[in-house]
Amino acid sequence: MPLTRRKLLLGATGAVVAASLSKGAIAQPGRPDVIVVGAGVFGAWTAMKLLEAGRRVTLIDAWGPAHSRASSGGESRMTRAVYGPDEIYTRMAVQSLPEWRALSERAGLPIFEQTGVLFFFGERHPYATAAMELHRRLGLTTRLLDRAEMARRFPAIDFAGVEFGLFEPDFGVLMARRAVQTLVHEFTQAGGHYMQAIVEPPAAGAGPVASVRTAAGETIGAGEFVFAAGPWLPRLFPDILARRIRATRQEVFFFRPPSGDLRFLPASLPGWADFNGGDLFYGMPDLEARGFKIAYDPHGPEVDPDRGDRTPSAEMLERVRAHMARRFPAMADAPLNEARVCQYENSSNGDFLIDRHPRRANVLLVGAGSGHGFKHGPAVGQYAADLLLGRIATPEPRFSLASKSVAEARAVI
Numbered sequence: 001m002p003l004t005r006r007k008l009l010l011g012a013t014g015a016v017v018a019a020s021l022s023k024g025a026i027a028q029p030g031r032p033d034v035i036v037v038g039a040g041v042f043g044a045w046t047a048m049k050l051l052e053a054g055r056r057v058t059l060i061d062a063w064g065p066a067h068s069r070a071s072s073g074g075e076s077r078m079t080r081a082v083y084g085p086d087e088i089y090t091r092m093a094v095q096s097l098p099e100w101r102a103l104s105e106r107a108g109l110p111i112f113e114q115t116g117v118l119f120f121f122g123e124r125h126p127y128a129t130a131a132m133e134l135h136r137r138l139g140l141t142t143r144l145l146d147r148a149e150m151a152r153r154f155p156a157i158d159f160a161g162v163e164f165g166l167f168e169p170d171f172g173v174l175m176a177r178r179a180v181q182t183l184v185h186e187f188t189q190a191g192g193h194y195m196q197a198i199v200e201p202p203a204a205g206a207g208p209v210a211s212v213r214t215a216a217g218e219t220i221g222a223g224e225f226v227f228a229a230g231p232w233l234p235r236l237f238p239d240i241l242a243r244r245i246r247a248t249r250q251e252v253f254f255f256r257p258p259s260g261d262l263r264f265l266p267a268s269l270p271g272w273a274d275f276n277g278g279d280l281f282y283g284m285p286d287l288e289a290r291g292f293k294i295a296y297d298p299h300g301p302e303v304d305p306d307r308g309d310r311t312p313s314a315e316m317l318e319r320v321r322a323h324m325a326r327r328f329p330a331m332a333d334a335p336l337n338e339a340r341v342c343q344y345e346n347s348s349n350g351d352f353l354i355d356r357h358p359r360r361a362n363v364l365l366v367g368a369g370s371g372h373g374f375k376h377g378p379a380v381g382q383y384a385a386d387l388l389l390g391r392i393a394t395p396e397p398r399f400s401l402a403s404k405s406v407a408e409a410r411a412v413i
Contacts (some may be wrong), residue, residue: 022251032058034388035212035222037199037236039065040072041176041374044183045381050226051192052237053385058220059187060212062198062232066180069305071230071345071369074252076284076293077176078119078271078330079375081140082166085130088398090138092379093171095272099378100174103182111179115172115285120150120157120165125275127413128166143167154270156263158327161276173271173284176374199229201236206359228366231305231345233353237365240358243406245368247343249300249308251316254291255324255334263330264292273297274327280413281323292328292336294320297371299410300354303343312339342382344371348405350412351398352376354384358401364388365401370412 004073032055036047037060045180047059066072066091079100081093104111121128135142145165159182188194198215210222227236231247256266269285283294296319303309317339325332347353347368366384373380386392 030056032056032193032220032222034058034061034224034226035079035220036226036228037061037212038228038230038232038366039180039194040070040228040230041066041180041377042072042230042369042380042384043182043226044180044187045377046226046228046366047192047381047385048183048187048190049381049385051187051190052387053133055389056193056297057187058193058195058222060195060197060199060214060220062196063182064196065194066177069310071343072176072180072374074176075254077174077374078117078172078273078282078284079112079174080119080168080171080271081135082119082128082131082168084127084144084413085134087134087138088396089376089412090131090134092376094138094140095382096376096378097171100179100375103179103186106186107178107182109175111182113173113266114170114289115266116172117168117213118145118150118154118270118272119164120159120162120272120274120276122125122276123163127275128164131166141168141170142289143169150224154263154268155388156261156269156328156330156408158329167270171271173266173287174375175287175304179377181230184353199236201238202360202363204231204239208362216291224362224364225368226364226384226388228384230367230369231343231367233367236282237357240401241365241404244401244404245345245347245353246305246408247305247308247345249303249341250295250344250371251300251312251320251339251341252293252295253312253317253339254293254322254337255331256335256337257286257292258330261330279323280322281327292324292331292334294324296320296323299344299346299371300348305343305345308343310341312341335358344369346370346408348408348410349403350410351403352380353401353404354380354387354399355395355401356387368404369412372412 073331083089234241273282350370353368
């Protein structure tokens with residue numbers, strides 16, 4: 001199908017979507033039923049699911065959907081269903097994938113790129129064995145590949161020391177900023193109301209919240225409230241979330257592939273994760289000529305999401321360069337296109353927080369994406385909406401506030 005001017009306008013480049021939110025939004029009449037604070041991937045999908053359920057919804061963000069300091073900002077995120085034996089997140093990834101595909105098909109520019117995803121290992125790791133068993137039981141198309149087959153299919157990668165890999169052909173990469181901006185654009189066009197404002201922390205105490213107050217002095221009332229503010233959640237609710245959600249500094253790098261080398265394009269290179277040597281590196285092909293992406297996954301130092309230094313470090317650049325030279329020999333001397341410092345907002349063990357406030361019955365807390373949450377946006381939004389609407393009889397204990405410790409022990413990978 002040809003890419004028409006209309007499709008480009010609906011395709012959600014940042015400027016077009018930002019303009020539509022400020023000029024073309026269709027405001028719902030009257031007092032909202034629900035206010036959602038935070039227009040990242042969790043907040044935007046929750047707002048859309050509530051709107052689809054017939055609720056009047058106002059979505060508020062301090063700086064704009066998927067802004068540059070948000071955990072949902074940036075260019076790309078991997079979507080995969082490999083989670084070792086963890087069935088909850090495997091199922092959530094599978095549940096979310098059709099919705100990402102549908103959103104991408106409606107947008108003028110791609111949101112989902114089906115590059116496939118390859119996890120490769122230096123030994124028969126229990127994580128991989130359990131993942132393969134789970135995927136077979138669920139009927140997924142994941143394939144177990146030996147080193148020879150991986151080398152044949154993905155010639156850009158040097159698989160020295162690698163024993164096998166898990167390849168998910170149905171998954172791939174999401175264009176993060178574009179995805180959230182497109183979703184919020186659709187939300188407003190469907191009758192939701194979006195506004196840009198800084199929401200102040202609710203007053204301390206107990207009992208239902210009647211309204212939120214913005215930094216500009218405006219008071220906005222609703223029947224129920226969802227706070228999906230990413231790394232800013234502990235500032236809004238310091239009494240219950242301080243030290244239970246921690247933001248860590250994460251650096252990603254984009255390098256220029258050799259001119260004319262087709263091995264680094266999405267048709268030839270999948271999203272990948274290297275589980276060798278105790279360190280986890282991951283990356284993505286050269287999407288939309290942005291460059292070959294590579295990052296080191298383990299948590300960096302804690303960071304202030306507002307004031308933290310966003311200057312990439314020479315130490316991390318050296319680290320990813322060394323790994324890139326080892327696994328992708330043609331990239332050994334590749335020029336750096338750009339680098340970005342973002343953050344994870346981590347729970348103690350990597351599980352999400354989707355639970356009601358313990359003393360505010362009409363407040364739902366949604367967050368702690370913990371570096372792996374973006375792909376699950378549609379499933380999180382549906383779960384949060386169902387929880388708020390009373391459709392869930394037995395909430396998932398792993399998403400509860402009670403399960404969030406102050407002692408860091410990451411278990412979800």
